[in-house]
Amino acid sequence: MRPQLSDSANLARVAAAVVSGGVENGSVALSIDDIERLLASGAARAVDDPRSGAAMPFTHLDHALQTASVLRAQFPEDPELAVAGLVHDIGHLLVGVGDAEHAEAGAAAVRVALGERVAGLVGLHVAAKRYLVARQVTYGVTLAADSVASLELQGGPMSPDEQDAYEQLPHARDALSLRRADEGGKVDGLVVGGLSDWMALVRRISVTLD
Ligand SMILES: [Fe+2]
Ligand SMILES: [Fe+2]
Numbered sequence: 001m002r003p004q005l006s007d008s009a010n011l012a013r014v015a016a017a018v019v020s021g022g023v024e025n026g027s028v029a030l031s032i033d034d035i036e037r038l039l040a041s042g043a044a045r046a047v048d049d050p051r052s053g054a055a056m057p058f059t060h061l062d063h064a065l066q067t068a069s070v071l072r073a074q075f076p077e078d079p080e081l082a083v084a085g086l087v088h089d090i091g092h093l094l095v096g097v098g099d100a101e102h103a104e105a106g107a108a109a110v111r112v113a114l115g116e117r118v119a120g121l122v123g124l125h126v127a128a129k130r131y132l133v134a135r136q137v138t139y140g141v142t143l144a145a146d147s148v149a150s151l152e153l154q155g156g157p158m159s160p161d162e163q164d165a166y167e168q169l170p171h172a173r174d175a176l177s178l179r180r181a182d183e184g185g186k187v188d189g190l191v192v193g194g195l196s197d198w199m200a201l202v203r204r205i206s207v208t209l210d
Contacts, residue, residue: 029112030090031103032206036199038093039086039119040062047092047186051149057188060093061195067185069192071178081174083205084115084121086198091122099150102126115209117171121154124175125182126154131166132179133157144186 030038042060049056058066068086075081091097091106107123129147132139132158143151151157158166166172 030109032113032199032203033112035087035090035110035202036195038090039195040091045093047146049136049146049149050153054145056144056146056186058186060089062190063089063185065185065192065195065198066187066190067178067181068198070181070184074181075177078174079201080115080118081121081178082206083198083202084118084174084201085178087114088117088122088125088178088182100153113206116207118205120171121175121178124169124171125179126150127158127166127169128172128175128179130155130158131163131172132176134163139180142183144183146186147183161174 030097039061042064042198043062046055047058047063048054064086067088068082072079072082073084082174087106087110089106089108090103091102092099094102094105094109097105103123103126107119110122111119111185129143133143134150169175
């Protein structure tokens with residue numbers, strides 16, 4: 001049975017479990033309600049430049065909603081991809097999870113609630129940036145300041161061998177779409193609807209897994 005987590009103390013417990021590998025072991029996972037609360041908490045937190053600590057001109061919730069909206073507009077036939085965009089940085093909202101591991105931590109935390117594909121896309125979004133920077137000269141210049149700063153911490157552009165390995169991974173191509181939308185989801189002041197507008201879709205995707 002899926003663990004139920006109902007308050008901030010329990011969310012902190014989830015964070016600790018993520019860091020210790022508990023989520024990967026299947027012992028704890030975010031419920032849909034936990035995911036909604038975590039994303040909502042992002043309204044009060046600006047995205048930070050990981051190197052300078054400077055606040056970017058958008059919050060974590062702004063970024064989640066904008067990324068999801070870009071994907072919904074570009075791929076209306078693929079609501080799972082948009083939901084992956086909505087939750088792709090949820091690892092940043094887990095206590096004790098650093099930039100270098102936020103993709104894997106986020107993937108582990110949403111896998112039970114949202115399924116293997118959404119989790120896979122979340123887990124690959126940093127690798128997809130490293131791939132795109134290595135393969136497309138023009139992609140690097142589109143990166144926002146926080147992405148440029150985190151790139152170095154995340155391993156920099158992929159080597160040719162790493163690129164070959166990336167291309168063999170499940171969901172690799174869709175993760176590139178998510179990653180491009182990620183950079184498009186960092187617009188100061190752009191309002192694209194609220195979290196509640198997305199939660200029915202999130203719940204629908206979750207139900208289809210049962
Ligand atoms: Fe990220
Ligand atoms: Fe992001």
